[in-house]
Amino acid sequence: MAEVVKVCTGNFGKGAQDIEVYKKLGGYANISDRLFNMSQFEVIDYVQRSGLRGRGGAGFPTGMKWSFVPRNSGKPVYIVVNADEGEGGTFKDHFLMMEDPHRLIEGLIIAAWALGSRAAYIYCRGEFLPCIESLNKALNQAYAAGYLGENICGTKFSFDIFVHRGAGAYICGEETALINSLEGQKGQPRLKPPFPAVSGAWKSPTCVNNVETIMSLPWIFQHEPEEYAKMGTPRAGGTKVFCISGDVKNPGVYEAPLGTPMMTMINEYAGGVVGGNLKAVLPGGSSCAPLNAGECAVATMDYECLASMKTMFGSGAMIVINDTHNMAELLNVLGNFYSHESCGQCTPCREGTGLLHRILNQIVEGKGHDGDVELMQSLSGGFGGVTICPLSISLGGPVGSYTAKFRADFDELIAKNPDHAKPRVQENYRPGIFW
Structure with missing residues (x-):
């Protein structure tokens, strides 16, 4: 394997959790020497030339996203890290945050x-207690060293970072639900527009970026944006940190x-x-449509x-599945x-995902x-755009791929019901019955 x-x-x-070790490894070197000698627009252009795209799932060009944030709105600009x-x-x-x-x-x-x-919030998953402790320790060191707080590195620029602990709701990974949660409101997505870049946290311009996206920036500024861009594809520069789990010998985090x-x-x-031969891979996390062995x-x-x-x-999270698993059982999970x-905010999602x-579950239980x-x-075909x-769509979208590519797995389980050929008895429908 070639060196990456x-x-x-x-x-x-x-041991880069310690600021002195991090500085010996080249950390913070370009903050005072290079960054503060560049204008805002030069920095954004630098990021655009690198080809960096958001690493959280959507893959939107980072520099372009930053360019949407208004500069003269009269309101503070917030940065939110989706962790x-x-x-x-x-x-x-x-x-990444632990190490x-x-x-x-x-x-x-x-x-x-x-x-x-002047302010950033790291919205961290509530269960990541050791991670939150690591972040807070590093923040204290950065403040003590003068990299955060008032007049950073002797300049007139001041900047603070706060760690906000979530409560474990998956929906708060959606950027507007995250912002609502950050504000102390119910973690539910907002209608867009307005988009967060214009009206986000506390109705102020807000830029939401993934952890890996932000952590790619120091390397880009230590080198040249073109050097970063040439490592990837023509439409997406750089490396990616992949999660590989499932039926593999060495599950873990890999950069390529x-x-x-x-x-x-x-x-x-x-x-x-x-444990068997390759059957399928979910290439970008659990909400992605699966690929069969031939496609892989x-x-x-x-x-x-x-x-x-x-x-x-998606997020580059590869879930590898061997041929000992039934894909209908996986979809049920x-x-x-x-x-x-x-x-629960939208009826098609609240009731539709429960019905699916x-x-x-009845198929898996032999009923x-x-x-x-069919x-x-x-049912899943009615989820899009409503x-x-x-x-x-994270559940409904992949249903077509699961049932088309692995139909035999569904038919195998359905056949276990002695009455599978009889029409399904329609139950009286009551909203919320599937909660």
């Missing part, structure tokens, strides 16, 4: 200078250039499939390739998760009926 430049994971295992990380199969941000918290702080200083912000073949990630990074053989881990295969890159995590899970697959396909956020 480690943009975000290069300090893993080196909620609730997507199934995703665990990279937890490791290298100062890289996140340095990245936030760069972002704050570019956006003219965007565009790396999927089978290289599985065989060379994660040690190969265990030709897939590359980047936005465009996976989109062309009618799935998505996901159905339980998404129906439970619906915030109920049908799936399925002929026509259940019923699920019809809810405030895409949570319902």
Whole structure:
């Protein structure tokens, strides 16, 4: 395996949680010497030239996102780091913050200078208590060293960072639900527009970025944006921190250039499939449509390739599944998760995800009926474009791929019901019955 430049994971295992160690590894070197000699627009141009795209799932160009934030609104500009990380199969941000918290702080200083912000909030998943402790310790060190607070590094620029602990709701990974939660309101998504860049936290311009996105910035400023861009694909520069879990020999966090073949990630990074032959991969977390073994053989881990295969890159969380598993059972587990995590604000999501899970659960329990697959396909087809956020599509969207590529798994379980050929008895419908 060729040596890979480690943009975000290069300090893993080196004790970079301590500020003195981090500085010896090159940390904070470009803050006073380079960053503060650049204008806001020069910094944004620097990021745009790097080709950095958001690493949280949407893949929106970071520099372009920053350019949408108004500079003269008369309101403070806030930066919010989405460290909620609730997507199934995703665990990279937890490791990044635990191993290298100062890289996140340095990245936030760069972002704050570019956006003219004086305050940032790291919205951290509530269960990540050791991670929160690590962040707070690093913040105290950064304040003591003069990298945060009033008049950073002898300049007139002041900047503060606060860690906010969430309460474990998956829906708060959606940026407007996160902002509501940050404000102390119910964690439910907002209608857009207005978008957070114009009216976000406390109705002020707010830029929401993923942990990995922010942590990529120090490397880009230590080198050149073109050097970062050439490591990835023509439409997305740099490396990506991948989570690989499931039926592999060495599950874990791995950094590789965007565009790396999927089978290289599985065989060379994660040690190969265990317990059976490869059956499927969820390439970007639990809300992605699965790829079968044939598709995995030709897939590359980047936005465009996976989109062309009618799935998505997502958070880069690869869940590897061998041929000992039934895909209908896997979809049932996901159905339980998404129906439970619906915030209940939109009827199609609140009732639809519950109904999908109920049908799936009956199939898995040997109570399925002929026509259940078609019923699920019809039901999930009505989710698109009718809810405030895409949570319902996280379950409904992949149903078509599961049932088309692995129909035999569903039919096998349905056949266990002696009465599977009889029409399904329609129960009286009551809103909320599936909660």
